[in-house]
Amino acid sequence: MISGAIPSSFCKLRSLQLLDLSRNNLNGSITDCLVNGSNTNMTGLSITNLSLRNNNLSGAFPLLLQKCTRLIFLDLSNNQFSGTLQAWIGEKLLSLSFLRLRSNIFYGHIPVELTKFVNLQYLDLAYNNISGSIPRSISNCTGMAQTRGNSDNLRYAFNYISGVNDNVLVVYSENFTVLTKGQERLYTGEFIYMVNLDLSCNSLTGAIPADISTLVALKSLNLSWNNFNGKIPANIGALMQVESLDLSHNELSGEIPSSLSALTSLSRLNLSYNNLRGKIPTGNQLQTLEDQASIYIGNPGLCGPPLSLNCSQSKPIPGENHGDACDGNVVSSFIATGSGYVMGLWVVFCTFLFKRRWRVSWYSLCDSLYDRVYVQVAVTWASLRGKK
Secondary structure, three states: OOEEOOOHHHHHOOOOOEEEOOOOEEEEOOOHHHHOHHHOOOOOOOOOEEEOOOOEEEEOOOHHHHHOOOOOEEEOOOOEEEEEOOOHHHHHOOOOOEEEOOOOEEEEOOOHHHHHOOOOOEEEOOOOEEEEOOOHHHHHOHHHOOOOOOOHHHHHHOEEEOOOOOOOEEEOOOOEEEEEOOEEEEEOHHHHHOOEEEOOOOEEEEEOOHHHHHOOOOOEEEOOOOEEEEEOOOOHHHOOOOOEEEOOOOEEEEOOOHHHHHOOOOOEEEOOOOEEEEEOOOOHHHHOOOOHHHHHOOOOEEEOOOOOOOHHHHOOOOOOOOHHHHHHHHHHHHHHHHHHHHHHHHHHHHHHHHOHHHHHHHHHHHHHHHHHHHHHHHHHHHHHHHHO
């Protein structure tokens, strides 16, 4: 296991195409390359595949990567990188197909420039503190919208021509862990066919943009554990390739779109702990999902199978007179008000019964008021009669 910091001499490896330093004990920042005076005129690096995951690296998003314009695969997950995601990421790294930044300390909004990655097919920002909303321009990520040919870029990042013999094609292959369908799965070469969007466990807000349904090549969509509100996009059923869909632990409301039943590839669904209501849609694929009750738990307004709540019991029956229910509310209101008056009088009566001084004072006050009123009325009456 390698420890310590990444040396600034890394910048001199101009022909390096693939670097995997994952699962080590590297620490510190990796931005020294750009502030080193001897490297300020560096034209760029040839690296296409960079993996630094599972280390203790820290600091802002590495400025060194501005010089890595050919980068296709970038994995900085499970480190301690912090700060905001800068706009230059989407302006300089236009070839990116795979970007995984999960389990760091990044914060701030998702920059709109990040949606300029036309080849991007795997974006994982989970377990950070990203806020704001999903940019509506997410539909620009055509790598997630093309159902064919979107893996060619990633395949190139894992194949390179040997420098010893230019006729030898070297294929780099490594076991790769991807979180999908609620569990970690181990992939080797086939992970290049994964089309994934994971923004879970952040502080994102606002509505889920309807344009997200244009990413028809997605196989996994995870927006759970955020603060999304509003309705689930009505055309969510357009994601025909999706196998795992997790929208749980948000503040989504309204009914579950009926188009959800059109997801014939779906094998895992989680809509739990939202504010959804209405009848749960039915469909052949939805009926095959495991542990169906847990999919909808935490949504008191939902009804119908697989839940025990019958929709006819939770909604008024059309054509039926529901005036009795309203009348019952009025009667209950009168009873509550009357009970309050009775209790108040009872308290006053008990007070006078056991407090003799209060009782005498009250009666004296009443007698005094009575005398004043009587005299005033008598004087007024006599005055009126005298005028006649």
